[in-house]
Structure formats: C-alpha cells, structure tokens
Amino acid sequence: MNAHSMAVAGTPVTHKGEVLLSVENVSLRFGGVKAITDVSFDIRKGEIRAIIGPNGAGKTSMLNCINGFYHPQEGRITYKGVRRAKVRPHQAAAAGIARTFQNVALFKGMSTLDNIMTGRTLKMRKGFFWQALRHGPAMSEEIEHRKVVEDIIDFLQIQHIRKLPVGKLPYGLQKRVELGRALAMEPELLLLDEPMAGMNLEEKEDMCRFILDVNNQFGTTIALIEHDMGVVMDLSDRVVVLEYGRKIADGTPAEVKADQRVIDAYLGVAH
Amino acid sequence: MASAAAAVADTFPKLVLRNARERGARVAFRHKDLGIWQSWTWAEVAEQVRAYARGFEQLGLKRGEKVAIIGYNRPRLYWSMAAAQWLGAIPVPVYADSVADEMAYVLDHAGAVFACVQDQEQVDKVLSVVERLPNLRHMLYDEPRGLRDYDHAKLHDIGDVIEAGRAALKDAAVSAAHDREMEQGASDDLAIILYTSGTTGRPKGVMLTHFNIITAAEIGCGFDGLNESDEIIAYLPIAWVGDHVFSYAQAIIAGFCVNCPEGPETVVDDRREIGTTYAFAPPRVFETMLTLTMVRMEDAGPLMRKLFHYFLGVAKQHGEKILNGEPVPLGARLLYKLGDIIIYAPLRNRFGLTNIKVGYTAGEAIGPELFRFYRSIGVNLKQLYGQTEAGVYITMQPDGEIKADTVGKPAPQVEIRIADNGEVLYRSPSIFRGYYKDDEKTAETMTEDGYVRSGDAGFFDESGHLKIIDRAKDVGKLNSGELFPPKYIENKLKFYPNIKEVVAFGQGRDYATVALNIDLTAVGNWAERNNVVYASYQELAGHPQVYEMMAKHVDEVNRSLAAEPMMGGAQIKRFLILHKELDADDGELTRTQKVRRGFIAERYAPLVEALYNGSTQADISTEVTFEDGRKGVISATVKVADAKIYPVTAPAAKEAA
Secondary structure, three states, rough: HHHHHHHHHHHHOOOOEEEEEEEEEEEEEOOEEEEEEEEEEEEOOOOEEEEEEEOOOOHHHHHHOOOOOOOOOEEEEEEOOEEOOOOOHHHHOOOOOEEOOOOOOOOOOOOOHHHHHHHHHHHHOOOOHHHOOOOOOHHHHHHHHHHHHHHHHHHOHHHHOOOOEHHHHHHHHHHHHHEEEEEHHHEEEEEEEEOOOOOOOOHHHHHHHHHHHHHHHOOEEEEEEEEHHHHHHHHOOOEEEEEEEEEEEEOOOHHHHHHHHHHHHHOOOOO | OOOOHOOOOOOHHHHHHHHHHOOOOOOOEEEOOOOOOEEHHHHHHHHHHHHHHHHHOOOOOOOOOEEEEEOOOOOOHHHHHHHHHHHHOEEEEEEEOHHHHHHHHHHHHEEEEEEEEOHHHHHHHHHHHHOOOOOEEEEEOOOOOOOOOOOOOOOOEHHHHHHHHHHHHOOHHHHHHHHHHOOOOOOOOEEEEOOOOOOOOOOOEEEEEEHHHHHHHHHHHHOOOOOOOOOOOOOOOOHHHHHHHHHHHHHHHOOOOOEOOOOOHHHHHHHHHHOEEEEOOOOOHHHHHHHHHHHHOOOOOOOHHHHHHHHHHHHHHHHHHHOOOOOHHHHHHHHHHHHHHHHHHHHHHHHHOOOOEEEEEEEEEOHHHHHHHHHHHOOOOOEEEEEEEEEEEEEEEOOOOOOOOOEEEEOOOOOOOOOOOOOOEEEEOOOOOOOOHHHHHHHHHHOOOOOOEEEEEEEEOOOOOOEEEEEEHHOOOOOOOOOEHHHHHHHHHHHHEEEEEEEOOOOOOEEEEEOOOOOHHHHHHHHHHOOOOOOOOOHHHHHHHHHHHHHEEEHHHHHHHHHHOOOOOOOOEEEEOOOOOHHHHHOOEEEOOOOHHHHHHHOOOOHHHHHHHOEEEEEEEEEEEOOOOOOEEEEEEEEEEEEEOOOOOOOOOOEEE
8 A cells, every 4th residue: 555655755763752641540431331441551742653442442432531521530641741630622622632533523514714714713812802803913813823724725635625615525525624623723632533434545545644744744743543454554653452441552563463462352362 | 930039039038038027017927825826927937937047057957958847737847947948958847647657758768867846746756766767866846745854865845946046146147157058048949848648659759949839839829819918727737738838838928827726626716716818628628617517507496497598598599600700680699698697607707717718629529519518608719739749739710710520720830731641741830850869750750841740630621621530540541542531420420319329331442331320319219209119229220210310311421521522432322220239348349438340340240241242131140248247149130221422522632821
C-alpha cells in the first residue's frame, strides 16, 4: 500500500520528546460493567500513538476518559505534567485536546466553512454582542480566524466543498471536515476515533497522508483508534493494544505485531 | 513572415517586459488561494520572472538546457517557463497526471536538468524514478506542504529561489548582466518542447520556436479580436499545446489575464466567479455541464421544468439563426428574448459563460446536438482543428459560418492541401521545427515542400470548410481506387436514431456495403405506434417495413455522399440488417463500444459474401454468449437489400488556400 512509502518519506522517528499525557492505572466502570481495568500508558510529545483492540476492548472509552467525557473511578491522568481532577470536555479542549468521533458529529445543515469555523469558538476573544454586530474589532478578528480556517481547507484539499452543506457530502469528505474542525482548535493533542472507518482505499490513503502531514507540519501529537492494521502499522510510532478493557501489549508496531497475546486476541484462540 | 511584435519583442521574456512597460498596472495572473483571488499585475509578474531567472542561474541553469514543468495550472509554473526562457533554457511541460514511468521517459528523453513541480505528489513521483534520470540536477516545488523533512540538498522552494535571485539582482552589475542574458534570446531560438500524448507508441517531443508560438498566438488573437481586457481560466493540462498557446502565449501577446482555479474540482465555480470571456475546452467538458444541468432539471418543480423545456425548444428552433445573424420572424425574436431573460441567461450564468465572447471546442469531434445546444442558448461556441505540430491552429470557424459537422476554414497564414489518399497536409509559419532527437520521425511527417502530414483524412466541402473523416490509416480504397472511409459512412448512418450500430465493408472490394443494427428502443417505439407486431429483435429486424425505413436512411446517406467531393464512390450499394445486436460480450464491439470490423467480417462471412455475390438472402448461424456465460446458437435467414446509387455531383477535390 502507498501509505507505507509515505510513512517512510514523511516521518523520520526523531522528534519524539517528553511525555505529554500519561494514563496510570485507570479503571472505568459503568455499574457492573468494567469498560477499562487498570490501564497505564503514556503519549509522548510529537508522536503518533495508536490504540487498537477488538470490538468492545474499551478504546473509545479510553479516548473519552482522556478528553474528560468520562471520569474513571480509579487511576489518574496527567496532562502536561498536571494531574487532572474531574476535567470537563470543554476544559480539555481549552487545554489543547481536540478530537473527532467514530460517528461523524458535524452540524449537517451548516457549510463546511462554518463547521470548521466552529472549531475556532474557544479562540474567539470578543463577546457575543460584538460577534453579533460583526463590526469593528469583531470583524478583524473574524478575518483572522477565517485565515486559519482557509489554511486548513487548503491543507485538507476541500476547497470545492467550502460552501456546501455538510449533510450532502459523501462520508469520506465528512470525516475530512471533522478533522478540519478539530485542527481549527490548533490542538496539541489530537484524538482521532477511527478516522478511516467506512472509507475506500483511496480515501484511506488520502487520510493517512493528512494525518502524517498534520503530525509533520504542525508537530501535533496524535492518538488514534483504528481497525485497519496496515494503516496502524504504517502510521504510528507506538501502539497500545487493549482487550476486554485490559492492556495486553504496548510498543512499536513491529514489537506489537510479534506479540503472541496480540495475535491471539486478533485471530482468536481456543480456550 | 515577421510578426508585428517581432520588431520590438521577439521572445516571451521580452514580451513580458513589454507588458510590464505598457500595461504594468493591469492584472496578469490570478490564482484562487485560501478562498480569495490573489492577483499579480504585469509589473509584478515581470519582476518575479526576472528574479526567478536569476535564481535559476544561481542554481546553474545554462542556455539550451531543458527544464521540466510538472503540475496543474499555477502562476508560478507558468513563470517557470518564462524564467527558463529568459536564460535561453527550454521548458518542457509534462502531463501532471502521467504515471511515473511515462514521466521518466519524457524527462529522460528531453534530458531535463531541472524539474519545477507543483507539490509533494509530483516530487515523490519524480523521486521514485530518479535513478533513471542521470541529467536531473535540481527539483523546485511550488507547494511546500509535506516536504519539510525531505533532503533539501537538491530540492528547493520556488519562493526561496525567487528570493535568492531578487537579492542578487540588487547588485547593479549583476542586474545589467542578467538583462543582457535575456537580450541574447532570438525569435529563432527554441521556445518550448511539447510532448504529444502519443496514443500510438512513445510520446514525441515537438520543438517550437519563439517565432512559431508567437505567430500561432497572433493568429488566434487576431482571428477573434482578443485584447488586454479578456479573461480566461487556465485549467487544461499545461503540457497540451492548446493550453500553452491560450494560457501562456496569447495571454502574454494580448496582455490578458490568466486565472488559475483553486483545484481541478472547483473549475466550474471559479469560472463563474471570474466570468471568462474566452474559453477553450474539449467536448467532454461541455457534455458534463449539460448532463449535470439536465439531471438537476429533472429534480426541479413541474412549472420550472415545463418552462425550461419549452424555451429550449424555442432556442433549438431560432437560437442559432439569431446568433448567426440570419433573418428570424419578429414573433420568434421576441419569444427568444423572453426565453433569454428567464432561462438562457441564468443558464449561461450557471455555466460561467455569461461574458463569453468566443468558446472553442477541440481535441475530438463534438456531437452536433451538443454543439447546437450551446449555440442555441447564445454561446458563441466554435470548433477548431489543430495539432501540436502546427502550433495548434490548422482550421477555425469564422463568425457566422459555423457548422456542426465541419471544423472550419484554414486559419490565417495556413495553407492546406489534401493528399491523394485523403490525408490533410498543412503548412504555415507556425509549424514545428521537428521532433526532438528523432529526425527519422520528422522526415516521415514532413513532405519535401514543407507540408506536415496530419495523419487525418478529410476533404473540403462546397463552402470551403474542412471536414475530418477519420485517421488517414483507417481510410481504405475500393477496387476502383475510390476512397472508402468506413467510420465516416458508419457515423453518417448512426446519426439516425433508428440505427444503433453500423459496420461498413468495402476495403479491397468493388463497392461499399453496410450491415446495420436497428435501435430496439426507437424502432420498437415506432412499431408500437404503427401496429407492427413483433416478438423479438430478430423478427423486428427482418420486418419488411423496417427494411423500407432503413432503405430510406441509406438512400439519404448516399445522396449526401454523392454531393461530397471524393466521397461519391463510397456510396452504399447493398445493405442488410443483422439478425442480432452486436455485443461486446461476443467480441463484436470493443469495451468502449467501437465496432471491430475485421472480426465481424469473419464471423458473418456468409452474410458479407451475400452482400457481394448478388443473392437476395443468406443463411447464417452464429454462436452467442449470454450474460451468465452460457452459449447458444442463433440462426436466421437475412435479407439483403439494394440501394440506389446517385451520380456524383460534387466537383473533384479542390485546393484551398
């Protein structure tokens, strides 16, 4: 697959720095259901970190814990060296964590441009009153934001759908718009929940390239959940594998691929 | 003949400087980027090109070396051409969508030492074949995205190269020497090498001088009265001669503005925003626009739909005549005017053709219906016939003399001659200087007296318009020595909605014959209305009344062939209607629905024999393949009918100036 050569050309594994986010002994329960049990791993600055595992392994729950949507009963999550108490999603967003969703969550009736513009909400300085007037300082601020949004549109090559309502777009493009909205926040940590689900090969290759480019050009740290093993192995620097809410492996793609427990989890094993 | 501009500015860099002097404040290039049309005036373009050329020189580019240009239509890629020409280097534009292997061939054959490319995609493509390109020294790119971590020893951002050049030009001595370098350029220097896409064999590099291109561009500008107020959108491949002449040469000669769209997908919207006055597109572009509109109209409300179809009917009846300035009754004129207000004008706006002065279609034959549609709604669409070797123009349609089935009269300064085998030969000041590194092919293509063999067969009709029949190698001869153009005959018959497929026979025989396929939908519809009962295609095809209908069509075609020079001998003497539909599954058609004449002649040998031995019917049984792969046999008795041959009325082929 093309993604492989791109990975070789695009991401030399050099700029991975200190730990940006660490997850320590986290457990999450919904009543009697244990979604996550005693999971620890870290995400280093500038890396692409994949979280993989069979269905129901707790991957999305993990992302939800990281961006404050769920609050784990046990364990702790440290972001940029600060241990977090009960963070709410908007606080996580303000701290530089953006995400996309497994099921596209866009405003269907709004245009691509407006959807991505909503990603700028947290960066708006002028109040509601000024924005509504759309005059003076609010106007110049909007132009600034528009410039950022246009850069993202250019980056993701979605110029042709700039003015189209998102609901009318094919799925692959909606996913791209959603990535655009997350990028509009200029995040430090980008959480991608199955960015390539339901895409055809060409769309996947495009998305791979965008993810690599985001990482490469903006230095954004990326944590992604993905089922396509080829993609995961090509894109990510390190992979953490979950099964039934527990961590069963953690390491480079090559290490993980050779791990017997991972093979068992994916291929199934006689009990 | 010396061109008018030659006295002062005889190369493109000189012309760019002339534009900077004479119309420095006018906008020369626009590029939609970040949702906004960014623009550059002629003065800015001249400054950029000058600095860029200096940047090239600092990287070691020398006179006579080749610079490959790869990418979609971007201002800086056009400037790369001018900057290379400044130093006397020769730009070689390459099709951006060609695969790495083809690209490697062209780059290697041209011996390109520099490659100016659009983005990471093209950089990767060139890098993937770099070991086959020993001459390549540097690569320059327009868009830096994704290229940050690449090894930049031989890779440069065009912006940086221009900056470096600009910094060096601050030194007065360097600046003066740099201008002297440009002054050395002469009109007989090679301006560009354009590789023809090459449907057969490897691409050939067509060498054109500044004089060739300037002459060609002046022909076009003069013919349609182009001037500095015109606007065009550049979206066709930069390696194609049409784009090079339209978006580069003519823009620089006439000083009009070239608009580069955001991307290939946004062309239609961008064109609407600009309101281009001059357009050039292959037929499929027009076809796609029309199809999209028709599909959308099906979703419109019933009133809108009714209005739309009613006024399209009015346009079909009167629109073209009004555009051609022919007399039209006052009532029809008023009705058309009304239609213009509520339908045609919004439609033209939708297509981005509101301000259009002239639109050209070229590249392949355009369907007459499609062509007339655009003309009927008031778009002055014309056809032209051109080739890379000609510096594009061979024939063009003058205003008021537009026909759907001809490609027009010889362009100014172009002489055309029809060879004995029907091949169109042409000569003009703008014809090429030969194929790069291929004297053998050049010799094959040029006649001794300086004409170029076009490879297409055609003839002049009674009004002096050229008609292209087919590729010359496909045109055969009857035993009598008369021309036999199978595709031309087939297309004439296929023009009737009742006829679906046609196979013409006649190569090496005494006369021409055809085997027909009726169109089951159209003829079935007719049968229903006329109480003709039938159970199968085979039965309908053999029906006497259907034979009568076909005889009428064949008769009309014969009459029209008789009236055309050199075509009279190819009239259809006998015909039959095939008992089964030709099918790609049986190998009778190619997958692109073209008839495979040779194969059909073999498969239906008894029928072909009957066409020539005078019998009135023949038995045939053929094996057919059903869609599920099973095979069966269809047998039938097929009637053979005679057709009337008309005396040839057209004068013998005449020479046109």
